Amino acid sequence: xxxxxxxxxxELADRGSITAVAAATRxxxxxxxxxLKILEREAGVPLTERSGRGIVLxxxxxxxxxxxxxxxxxxxxxxxxxxxxxxxxxxxxxxTIFPSGGQMxxxxxxxxxxxxxxxxxxxxxxxxxxxxIADLTADFDVVVADSPGVLPGWAxxxxxxVPLMREPLDIALPEGHPLGDRKSLSPxxxxxxxWIGTPAGLPFDRILRSxxxxxxxxxxxxxxxxxxxxxxxxxxxxxxxxILPRFTTRDxxxxxITRPLTGVRASRLISVLMRPDRAERPSVRVVVEALQAEAxxxxxxxxx
Numbered sequence: 489x490x491x492x493x494x495x496x497x498x499e500l501a502d503r504g505s506i507t508a509v510a511a512a513t514r515x516x517x518x519x520x521x522x523x524l525k526i527l528e529r530e531a532g533v534p535l536t537e538r539s540g541r542g543i544v545l546x547x548x549x550x551x552x553x554x555x556x557x558x559x560x561x562x563x564x565x566x567x568x569x570x571x572x573x574x575x576x577x578x579x580x581x582x583x584t585i586f587p588s589g590g591q592m593x594x595x596x597x598x599x600x601x602x603x604x605x606x607x608x609x610x611x612x613x614x615x616x617x618x619x620x621i622a623d624l625t626a627d628f629d630v631v632v633a634d635s636p637g638v639l640p641g642w643a644x645x646x647x648x649x650v651p652l653m654r655e656p657l658d659i660a661l662p663e664g665h666p667l668g669d670r671k672s673l674s675p676x677x678x679x680x681x682x683w684i685g686t687p688a689g690l691p692f693d694r695i696l697r698s699x700x701x702x703x704x705x706x707x708x709x710x711x712x713x714x715x716x717x718x719x720x721x722x723x724x725x726x727x728x729x730x731i732l733p734r735f736t737t738r739d740x741x742x743x744x745i746t747r748p749l750t751g752v753r754a755s756r757l758i759s760v761l762m763r764p765d766r767a768e769r770p771s772v773r774v775v776v777e778a779l780q781a782e783a784x785x786x787x788x789x790x791x792x
Contacts, residue, residue, distance in 0.1 A: 497545075497552055497556055502626045557764060583609060652783035659729060660719070668747070671748075683696065683730065686714060695754055
C-alpha cells in the first residue's frame with residue numbers, strides 16, 4: 489500500500505470529510521476520493537461507506553487508519569534518530585495555546601526557543617474557536633489544552649498526551665463582598681450568588697455544574713465569556729462572582745479578591761496534545777521539553 493494513500497485515510501479519520509482532507513492536503517476533493525478508491529482496491533475490503541450526504545470509515549477503514557498512524561510514527565521516529573546524529577533540532581514548530589496558558593508559559597518559552605539556532609516557534613490561541621480542542625492537533629504540532637483531567641477521547645484518537653501542570657481554580661469576588669471575610673468557600677456559601685460564567689463545556693463551567701449538583705439548585709448565570717480578562721472586569725464592577733485560575737488572576741490589583749473553593753474538585757490540568765508522529769520530531773520534542781521545564785518552574789514559583 490502507498491504510504492501517501494494511507495495518510496489520506498488517516499486525515500479522513502481525523503477531519504471527518506473529503507472536503508476537509510482536500511483543503512488540508514491542498515488537493516481537489518475528486519483527487520482525494522480517487523486515491524481512497526485505489527487504496528480500497530488495494531485493501532480488498534470497503535474502507536468507507538455513505539452516511540447522509542458524506543462518508544464515514546468502516547470498521548476496516550478505522551483499523552487501517554490506525555495503522556497509518558503507526559506507519560507515520562515509525563517514519564518520524566526514524567527521521568528523528570537520523571536528525572539526532574546529523575544535527576541539532578531545527579525547522580519550524582507550530583503551537584496553539586489557550587490565552588491564560590499563554591500568559592503563564594509563552595514569555596519564557598519563546599525566550600528559550602529564541603536561543604536555539606535554526607529553530608522557529610509560531611504560536612497562536614485558537615482554542616475558543618473549536619468545539620473539541622483535540623481537533624487542533626490536525627493543524628498544529630503542539631496543542632496546549634486545559635481540562636479537568638486526561639480525557640478519554642484523547643486516547644481514542646491515539647494522541648500523545650504530556651501533562652504539564654495542575655492549576656487550582658478559585659472563586660473571584662468583588663472587593664468588599666460579604667464572603668470576602670472567609671478564608672475559603674463551599675458550594676453552600678455560593679448558592680444565592682449571581683455568576684459570570686464561561687461557555688458551556690469549558691473546564692470552569694464543569695466546576696460550576698459541580699457546585700450546582702452539590703447545592704441541588706441551578707446557578708444564576710447572567711453573562712458568559714471565554715476571556716478571563718472580561719470576567720475579571722465584570723466581577724470587579726460588582727456584576728457577579730466567577731471561577732478564575734489562581735496563577736493568572738490579578739487578586740487585589742483590579743478590584744477583586746479570590747478565595748479557594750472546597751467541597752468540589754476545583755482545578756484544571758494543563759497538557760500538551762500531539763499526533764504521535766509529530767511527537768517524534770526532534771524540533772517538537774525540544775519545544776515540549778522546554779514547556780515542561782517552564783511549567784514546573786512557574787508552578788513552583790506561584791504555589792509557594
